Amino acid sequence: MTKEGKFELPALPAGYVLSSLEIEDYDNGALDVLAQLTTVGDVAREDFEKFLRLQTATEYNTMVIRNREHRVVGIATLLVETKLIHGFSKVGHIEDVAVDSQERGSNLGRYLVRYLCNLAMSLGCYKVILDCDVENVGFYKKCGLAERGIEMEYR
Amino acid sequence: MTKEGKFELPALPAGYVLSSLEIEDYDNGALDVLAQLTTVGDVAREDFEKFLRLQTATEYNTMVIRNREHRVVGIATLLVETKLIHGFSKVGHIEDVAVDSQERGSNLGRYLVRYLCNLAMSLGCYKVILDCDVENVGFYKKCGLAERGIEMEYR
Numbered sequence: 001m002t003k004e005g006k007f008e009l010p011a012l013p014a015g016y017v018l019s020s021l022e023i024e025d026y027d028n029g030a031l032d033v034l035a036q037l038t039t040v041g042d043v044a045r046e047d048f049e050k051f052l053r054l055q056t057a058t059e060y061n062t063m064v065i066r067n068r069e070h071r072v073v074g075i076a077t078l079l080v081e082t083k084l085i086h087g088f089s090k091v092g093h094i095e096d097v098a099v100d101s102q103e104r105g106s107n108l109g110r111y112l113v114r115y116l117c118n119l120a121m122s123l124g125c126y127k128v129i130l131d132c133d134v135e136n137v138g139f140y141k142k143c144g145l146a147e148r149g150i151e152m153e154y155r
Numbered sequence: 156m157t158k159e160g161k162f163e164l165p166a167l168p169a170g171y172v173l174s175s176l177e178i179e180d181y182d183n184g185a186l187d188v189l190a191q192l193t194t195v196g197d198v199a200r201e202d203f204e205k206f207l208r209l210q211t212a213t214e215y216n217t218m219v220i221r222n223r224e225h226r227v228v229g230i231a232t233l234l235v236e237t238k239l240i241h242g243f244s245k246v247g248h249i250e251d252v253a254v255d256s257q258e259r260g261s262n263l264g265r266y267l268v269r270y271l272c273n274l275a276m277s278l279g280c281y282k283v284i285l286d287c288d289v290e291n292v293g294f295y296k297k298c299g300l301a302e303r304g305i306e307m308e309y310r
Contacts, residue, residue, distance in 0.1 A: 086195070144309060147307060
């Protein structure tokens with residue numbers, strides 16, 4: 001953490017850029033990277049466009065890292081939830097962090113998680129949370145997060 | 156679960172009603188019940204009104220149970236998140252489940268959680284998740300949820 005209470009970000013490889021998700025990423029591998037995380041299924045271009053329309057600084061913030069060839073090699077979303085509690089405050093939810101398997105070890109995942117934590121704080125969130133499998137706890141601890149509670153689910 | 160894949164709801168005490176959150180609940184104890192869950196702090200009436208404007212069937216759904224005297228005795232929120240994954244699907248997040256301490260044992264908490272699970276499914280969510288402290292896992296299991304993963308946090 002810096003003195004300003006923000007995470008320092010690891011360096012990105014030369015030529016890699018961080019960007020908000022854009023329509024061109026539909027053809028540039030955004031869904032391929034997510035497919036390495038979980039089932040993506042059939043996402044039509046118009047679904048992708050609908051998702052882009054949800055992207056606002058106060059709700060959804062999906063960030064991508066593109067490599068030198070403009071391929072998406074990392075993606076993660078911050079959802080900002082408004083709460084009645086804690087003085088009408090906000091909580092950031094980090095969702096669907098995925099990094100291309102060819103890029104492991106480049107700190108792209110850590111970059112995205114820390115970037116979204118900083119973004120959440122700058123948007124007024126009093127905390128940032130995410131749910132992960134037990135085997136990913138170590139990665140998120142390295143990112144600077146701490147274990148907090150249990151995720152329950154209903155399907 | 157019924158044959159339709161929905162939870163059966165426990166009966167509410169006579170005269171108790173389920174309702175969407177309304178402006179009158181600002182004066183009828185909604186914040187008092189939340190204050191039994193966590194710090195609420197200073198929520199102005201205009202903040203409460205802003206929160207009400209977030210309430211739509213596709214995003215925030217805050218439900219309350221009012222008793223015979225129209226006091227709020229239970230409150231819980233379902234936040235519906237749109238995902239790119241799983242075929243442009245949705246995930247329901249249950250947040251801030253609070254029941255008045257005078258009403259424990261009346262199944263109001265179970266009613267709210269199951270109601271919101273059913274609502275999430277009817278809104279097209281492929282799953283519903285929530286985060287809780289270890290000591291509340293038993294309650295949520297009784298509601299019909301299962302342990303899934305670890306909640307990580309950054310403050």
